[in-house]
Amino acid sequence: MNYDALLVLSFGGPEGPDDVRPFLENVTRGRGVPPERLDAVAEHYLHFGGVSPINRLNREIIAAVEAEFALTGVDLPVYFGNRNWHPMVEDTVAGMRDDGVRNALVFPTSAWGGYSGCRQYHEDIARARAAVGEGAPQLTKLRQYYDHPLLVDAFADAITAALHRLPADKRAGARVVFTAHSVPVSADAAAGPPSAGGHLYSRQVAEAARLCAAAAGVAEHDLVWQSRSGPPQIPWLEPDICDHLETLADSGVEAVVVCPVGFVSDHLEVIWDLDTEAVEKAAELGMAFERAGTPGDDPRFATLVRTLVQERTSGVAAARLGSEPAFGTTVDGSPCNPGCCEPPVRRRPA
Ligand SMILES: CC1=C(CCC(=O)O)c2cc3nc(cc4[nH]c(cc5[nH]c(cc1n2)c(C)c5CCC(=O)O)c(CCC(=O)O)c4C)C(CCC(=O)O)=C3C
Ligand SMILES: [Fe+2]
Missing domain, CATH: 3.40.50.1400 (Rossmann fold)
Known part of the structure; x- marks a missing residue:
């Protein structure tokens, strides 16, 4: 398969005190998290000046992946998009389309299966493509890597x-x-x-x-x-x-x-x-x-990302130690399997 970019897809986090509330609203929209819990979590972020380290850490991971790609001859530009905070994945995928990207791989910063760890990232992919509409690149998520x-x-x-x-x-x-x-x-x-x-x-x-x-x-x-x-x-x-x-x-x-x-x-x-x-x-x-x-800041992590990419691009065998299954690879946000990691049933608003 010919891919022309890698999108690093993550959770996102606030980068200043004014970001904290709108970020938390994005995370918990319709999820039944009690307001007392939200107040407590807002305090945790404000304790660190309203700045989560997560975006900086992801930018460092991306810089390491770019260096790893350059060293090993993997010719893919790397993009960064988040579910809950800027750079929002919808904006990133629009930029990818504008750059002429047609068929990208997606590395999620979650190694896991499950609704929060896998399927919600598929939902992000589908939502971003729908927001971009015509010309949105095809997006193939890489697999769960819990046992890499x-x-x-x-x-x-x-x-x-x-x-x-x-x-x-x-x-x-x-x-x-x-x-x-x-x-x-x-x-x-x-x-x-x-x-x-x-x-x-x-x-x-x-x-x-x-x-x-x-x-x-x-x-x-x-x-x-x-x-x-x-x-x-x-x-x-x-x-x-x-x-x-x-x-x-x-x-x-x-x-x-x-x-x-x-x-x-x-x-x-x-x-x-x-x-x-x-x-x-x-x-x-x-x-x-x-x-x-x-x-994340271990040099081996960038190598992990590169080998996951090469499983798709060069038929490199999956490096796995575990015996539990590893799903996660689907195109354009479709679920891994029928009935897999169904979203929780939410109480209807009164
Ligand atoms: C499985 C899992 C991962 C690991 C997989 C992955 O990495 O994706 C993960 C990661 C993360 N969770 C994060 C932050 C938050 N998670 C929340 C809420 C929730 N997480 C859940 C699950 C998970 N979460 C669930 C079931 C909820 C309840 C609401 C819902 O059903 O969605 C809330 C709301 C407030 C609260 O109630 O805590 C916040 C702020 C951050 C960013 C931290 C930063 O800013 O540095 C990261 C990486
Ligand atoms: Fe969480």
Whole structure:
């Protein structure tokens, strides 16, 4: 197949205090997130001057991918578009059309299946093409990469480095705890094609955690969730990281390394929910705490992007370590499979 561009598609984040409210409105439109939760999350962003690191981190990833492409002879311009904040994907795809792009690949900054991790990115692709209308380029999303060996190696090295930052006498007894973004239990049950049994997101996260722990030579690890946002009466994946730190403290664990396996870079949910809240909780419990880095700024991440592209362009074999399926590759925003990762049923407005 001949492709003529790569679009890096991400979540987006505010770049100043005035962006915070409109950004959050874009994220939560029609999603039943309680207003108290929105106020709290707005405070988290304002704590950092209203600037999420996510756009800067994505621009750094794009610069690294451009350098990797130049070095390896991949002749594709790289574009950047977001779901929730500027540069909005609709505007980016319009610019791609104006530049004469006809047939582009799309790299999502989520490695996962599930509604939030995969299908919503397909929806973004379809919405952007519809907004552009005539002449919109064909857009083919790259696959879920939760088990890519370069992702696993980068996380594993980050875990090893974090273990070494712990006080030497605490290292041997330290527990490695993986976290990913919680989602409603119903959304996880609907993740993946129904014929494959659902729960694709939590299964992929659990497998990624196992692979990273094994690659780091870690014998025992836990998997927990973070950044829950729905109303309390709706069940989300549990336990939460902070509750889990209490459980570990009660059972005598004195040190933890927390690895945010569910995120490719240190965006706000990592620097607030882990580096601020979980750090405070650990201090309160008298536990030593180190947070493993994310792979986005590891040189291997740009190579990962290039090899995913080459799976499509040059028939390079898929580099995969896991046994859970990896879907995600479809054209122009169609779902991966019939009934796959159906959007949650929303309450009708009163
Ligand atoms: C699975 C998953 C990923 C990983 C896959 C991927 O990377 O895409 C992810 C990433 C991210 N989530 C992010 C931010 C937010 N997520 C929210 C809300 C929600 N996330 C959900 C799930 C996920 N989210 C869900 C089920 C909701 C409930 C509302 C809904 O059903 O959509 C809200 C609303 C406020 C709140 O309630 O927290 C915000 C502000 C940022 C950017 C951070 C920055 O600015 O640096 C990133 C990378
Ligand atoms: Fe989120």
